[in-house]
Amino acid sequence: MSLYSIAWKYIWGRLLASALTALSVALGVSLILATFLLTRGIRASFIVGATDYSLLVGAKSNPTQLVLGTIFRMDVATPNMPYSVYEQLHDDVRVERAVPVALGDAYQGFRYVGTTIDYFAAAPWRRKTFAVAVGRLWDETPPEQPTYEALLGAEVAQRTGLRLGDAFYEGEEMAEYPLTVVGILRPTYSADDRTIFFSLASFWGMNEVARNAAVKPLTTVLVRPKRLSDLPNLHREFNVNPETQAVLPSAVLLTIFNLLSVAEEVLRFVLEAVVLVVLLYLFVALYSAMLERRREIATMRALGARRLTVLLIVLLEACFIALLGGLAGLVGGHGMAALGAHLLSQRGGLALAPFTVSALQPLLLAGVTLLGGCAGLLPAVLAYRTEVAENLAPLS
Amino acid sequence: MEQTPPVVLLQAVQKSFPLHQGRDLQVLDIPQLAISVGSYTVVQGPSGSGKTTLLNLIAGITMPTSGHIRVSGTDMTSLPEPQRDRFRAAYIGYIFQTFNLLAPFTAVENVMLAMLFAQTIPKREQRQRAVEILSRLGLSTRLAHRPAQLSRGEQQRVAIARALANDPPVLLADEPCASLDAATAQVVLMALHAMCRESHKTVLIVAHDTAALEGADQVLEMRDINRVTGRPDGVDRV
Numbered sequence: 001m002s003l004y005s006i007a008w009k010y011i012w013g014r015l016l017a018s019a020l021t022a023l024s025v026a027l028g029v030s031l032i033l034a035t036f037l038l039t040r041g042i043r044a045s046f047i048v049g050a051t052d053y054s055l056l057v058g059a060k061s062n063p064t065q066l067v068l069g070t071i072f073r074m075d076v077a078t079p080n081m082p083y084s085v086y087e088q089l090h091d092d093v094r095v096e097r098a099v100p101v102a103l104g105d106a107y108q109g110f111r112y113v114g115t116t117i118d119y120f121a122a123a124p125w126r127r128k129t130f131a132v133a134v135g136r137l138w139d140e141t142p143p144e145q146p147t148y149e150a151l152l153g154a155e156v157a158q159r160t161g162l163r164l165g166d167a168f169y170e171g172e173e174m175a176e177y178p179l180t181v182v183g184i185l186r187p188t189y190s191a192d193d194r195t196i197f198f199s200l201a202s203f204w205g206m207n208e209v210a211r212n213a214a215v216k217p218l219t220t221v222l223v224r225p226k227r228l229s230d231l232p233n234l235h236r237e238f239n240v241n242p243e244t245q246a247v248l249p250s251a252v253l254l255t256i257f258n259l260l261s262v263a264e265e266v267l268r269f270v271l272e273a274v275v276l277v278v279l280l281y282l283f284v285a286l287y288s289a290m291l292e293r294r295r296e297i298a299t300m301r302a303l304g305a306r307r308l309t310v311l312l313i314v315l316l317e318a319c320f321i322a323l324l325g326g327l328a329g330l331v332g333g334h335g336m337a338a339l340g341a342h343l344l345s346q347r348g349g350l351a352l353a354p355f356t357v358s359a360l361q362p363l364l365l366a367g368v369t370l371l372g373g374c375a376g377l378l379p380a381v382l383a384y385r386t387e388v389a390e391n392l393a394p395l396s
Numbered sequence: 397m398e399q400t401p402p403v404v405l406l407q408a409v410q411k412s413f414p415l416h417q418g419r420d421l422q423v424l425d426i427p428q429l430a431i432s433v434g435s436y437t438v439v440q441g442p443s444g445s446g447k448t449t450l451l452n453l454i455a456g457i458t459m460p461t462s463g464h465i466r467v468s469g470t471d472m473t474s475l476p477e478p479q480r481d482r483f484r485a486a487y488i489g490y491i492f493q494t495f496n497l498l499a500p501f502t503a504v505e506n507v508m509l510a511m512l513f514a515q516t517i518p519k520r521e522q523r524q525r526a527v528e529i530l531s532r533l534g535l536s537t538r539l540a541h542r543p544a545q546l547s548r549g550e551q552q553r554v555a556i557a558r559a560l561a562n563d564p565p566v567l568l569a570d571e572p573c574a575s576l577d578a579a580t581a582q583v584v585l586m587a588l589h590a591m592c593r594e595s596h597k598t599v600l601i602v603a604h605d606t607a608a609l610e611g612a613d614q615v616l617e618m619r620d621i622n623r624v625t626g627r628p629d630g631v632d633r634v
Contacts, residue, residue, distance in 0.1 A: 001508045001522065013500030299496040302457055303558070304485020304513035306478050389458045392492065393448070 003309065007316035011324075014289060021285040022325035028278035029329020029368055034336035035267050036360060039260065041341065041352030046072075046256060048190060050249035052126050053099075054231055055223040057085060057238045063247040064255065070101055070220040071249065072350060073111045073191045077103035080217035081244055083200075089221050094230040097123065099222040102203045106196075107170045107179075110156045113195050114203025116140065120185075125224065128188055135164045135183030138199050143216060146205030150179040151197040154187040155345075177206045189351045279375045286318055286379040297383050298391035307384045314380035315373055322372020326365045401469065402430035403565055403598045404454055409463030411449055423449055426463070429616070433565070434596045436589060438608050441618025447602040450618070451568045454600065455488050456480040468565055485514035489559030489597075491569040491588075495551045497543040503530055503554045504539045510561035517562065529557040533587060549580035556587055560595075567591065569601040573608070581605060 011018045050071050058066045061078040068074040080102075089098040099119050104112035117137045120130040138149035152162060162168060167178040179198060187193055200218075204210040210217050223246075225231050231248075238246035290297070297310050337354035344350045406429040412420035423446045431437055439447050452458040453465055456472040465472045468487050472480060484490075489510075497506050507526035511517045517525060530539055533553045543551055552572060559567055569588060573581030585608055592599040601608060609615060 001505060001512045006509070006512075009500040009505070295496065296498050299492070299498065300509070300513070301481070302455065302484070302490050302492075302496075303510045304481050306481045306513075308478070309513065389449075389452045392452075392457070392496070 003312055003316060007313050007320055010289075010293075010313070010317055011320055017285060017289070018321055021282055022321050022328060024278050024281045025322055025325025025368060025372065026328035026332055028274050029326050029364060030332035030336050031274055032271055033330060033333025033360070033364060034340060035271060037333070037337035037354055037356065038340045038344070038352065039264055039267070041337070041354065041356070042260065042344070042350055043257065045190065045350040045352055046253055048127050050253050052128055053222040053224050053249065054228070055225065055234055055238075056220055056247045056249055057081075057089065057223060057244055058220040058247070059243065060245050063245065064252050066220060066245070066247050067249050067252040069103060070222070071191065073103075073113075073195060077219055080219060083216040083218045085238075085244055086218055086221045089223055092234075094225050094227070094234060095223055096226045097121075097222075097224045100200060100218050101220045101222060102200060102217065103219040104203055104207070105170065107156075107168060108160055110153070110160070111195050112203070112206075113197050114200045115197060116200065119197070119222075123224075128190060128192075130188060130192070131186045132183045133186045135181070138182055138197075138202070140199055141201050143201045143204055146177075146201040147199065148177055148179050148202045148205065149182040149198060150202075151183040151185060152181055153185055153193040153195045153197070155193040155351075156196055157181075157184040174206065189353055191351060193351055194345065275371075279371060282318065282321065282372060282375040283378065286314065286321075286376050287382065290314065290379040290382045293383075294386050294391045297386045298388045301386065301388045302392060310386070311380045311384040314383045315376050318376020318380070319369050319373045322375070323365070323369045325372075326368035329368070330361055330365065400433050402466075403433045403468055404431035404600070405429070405464075405466040406453070407464045407466075409453065409460045409465060411446070411453060411458070412461045420461075422461075424453070424460075426450075431598055431600060432613075433598055434592065435598055435613040436592045436611060437598075437600045437614045437616060438612040439600065439602045439616045439618065440604065440609075441616075445618035447618055448570055451490070451570050451600065451602060454566070455490055455568055456484045482514070485510065486516050486562050487564050487566060489562070489564040489567045491552075491555050491559045491567065491572045493571040493574045495543070495548075495555040495575070497551055497554055497558075499543055502540045502542055503535060503546065503550075503557075506543070506554055507558045507561050510558045514562040526557070526561065529560055530554065533557050547580075548576055549583060552576060552580070552584050553587065556584070556591075560591065563595075565598060567597050567599045569599065569603075571602050571604065573603065573605055578607075582607060585610075 050067060056066055056070055058070070059079040059081040066078045069077050083100070086098060086100040089095050097118060100115060102114035104114060106112060117140060120137065122129055133154065137151060139147055141147055156162070162181050164181050164184070166181045169175055169178040179196070179202070185192070204216050223234065225234055235246045235248060238244045300310055334355055341352035341354040344352060406426050409424065409426045410422060411424040412422040415421050439450060441447050449458060453460055454467060456475070460473060470483060472483065475483060498509065501509065504523060504526045507529060508522045511522045511525065527539060530536065533556060535550060535553055535557070538546060538550055546554065567588070572588070573584055576584060588599055588601065589611055591597050
């Protein structure tokens with residue numbers, strides 16, 4: 001027997017009450033952890049997705065819509081611009097890399113993106129890396145010879161069950177132009193996991209208007225200048241152009257983050273209220289337990305337990321409950337974050353890692369245990385001050 | 397022949413409880429009380445005469461308003477509270493009227509608790525010793541039972557085992573048979589008597605039951621609320 005086992009026995013002796021108290025702690029911890037993981041994940045996901053390319057060039061429209069649509073596959077696609085914009089950027093000596101992107105329809109909710117294989121090319125400045133898990137990239141062909149070869153993002157393959165060699169299409173009108181799976185990408189933990197890629201030739205071939213148009217349409221060009229100092233000029237030139245706009249993803253990111261900060265602040269207040277309520281609940285639970293247990297505490301004291309001993313038992317009990325609640329909360333928090341990440345991925349095109357483990361989890365656990373101890377302090381003092389003779393008197 | 401010093405000695409002990417408006421209610425006034433080693437003493441008296449207070453004073457649970465209380469040669473009144481707690485755990489076994497077993501713990505654990513608080517018995521021996529004492533009291537099949545799973549008689553025997561856990565020289569029993577039927581009360585009294593005789597323990601028992609008087613070395617009668625007096629029938633006068 002030890003003080004730990006005494007505290008544990010008391011928790012076990014009031015199983016339902018202890019479980020409910022631990023559950024309230026778990027809910028609080030879950031909310032805090034899930035909120036933290038999601039907000040941090042959203043920020044990280046935006047940063048990873050939006051900072052590889054310094055400039056996005058598209059048709060005149062809402063700049064945020066251009067960034068969200070092109071990079072995160074959110075929102076509706078912006079209007080098209082001529083393919084010649086890409087050619088102009090591709091030939092520009094100030095540009096290190098220009099990648100054309102054409103946003104199309106979707107298959108089972110997974111967006112079609114027509115692009116070139118440059119989209120997947122590695123570069124020292126890229127945060128994101130692509131690797132083909134099985135199969136290969138499509139063969140680049142001239143616009144008049146589309147191959148309709150598709151490269152699937154990891155999640156697309158997983159969710160649709162499509163495998164190499166499978167042909168697929170959505171809608172009877174597309175039956176004439178089925179896509180064939182030639183490769184599946186490794187997970188990138190970004191919106192690309194939820195995307196079906198193919199060549200621009202295939203993209204135009206599948207689109208009735210584009211198929212016959214002399215000027216091929218394009219949604220966006222991703223641009224990486226050779227020197228950062230060229231960025232302002234490029235930005236200005238394509239904004240002055242009446243057909244195009246140039247957007248700095250980092251500026252849009254800042255706007256998004258500002259909006260997020262407001263939401264985070266509101267969430268912080270809510271979480272602070274939750275923590276306060278949980279602590280109060282823990283305190284009330286322990287306090288009422290102490291009131292019920294005065295006779296037992298008096299008995300312990302009569303058996304020779306010192307005041308400090310009974311104080312420690314109550315504190316340990318509070319810490320145990322908080323620790324158990326904290327552990328359950330960590331599991332619940334990751335679960336909530338996984339659910340949130342799933343929703344964000346489905347509706348928002350953001351790919352989050354809800355099971356990321358960092359110093360946060362042990363810190364949260366230590367913090368909640370410490371706060372549990374603080375909530376148990378007053379009940380512990382009540383136990384400490386229990387009058388032995390008074391509480392040993394036979395019950396009438 | 398050299399006389400053995402008393403194991404419990406009360407000298408000029410007074411106990412008062414504060415009332416309203418600065419007044420005190422004096423419940424005990426004991427000029428002198430000596431309990432000799434290995435004796436079996438029965439304390440009797442009407443309700444409110446201070447019997448439980450007397451036991452609490454000897455156990456060091458309550459401090460006297462004035463006077464000195466010595467147990468096994470140690471002046472309890474001069475000990476700081478933490479040492480008094482430790483001393484009580486090691487030197488005094490206390491048996492309560494309502495048993496006061498701790499509900500979440502099994503019979504063995506209830507006995508081990510007393511050893512944990514006293515810290516006089518090595519940890520690795522505590523369980524073994526608790527099992528032995530409980531077995532001696534006929535509870536070998538009830539070791540893993542919680543108080544709620546035991547009969548009242550069994551609960552009281554667990555309480556006795558707990559009081560004996562640290563092998564204390566003094567056993568205090570506050571109406572240990574009050575909640576028991578006559579037959580079970582007889583078993584409990586016999587167990588206490590046997591402890592006194594076989595283990596040479598000093599037993600001080602508060603009891604209303606005349607059966608408790610059987611074999612008593614001395615009987616203390618608390619006649620009224622303010623003082624303790626002995627009976628004039630040849631037992632003791634204090």
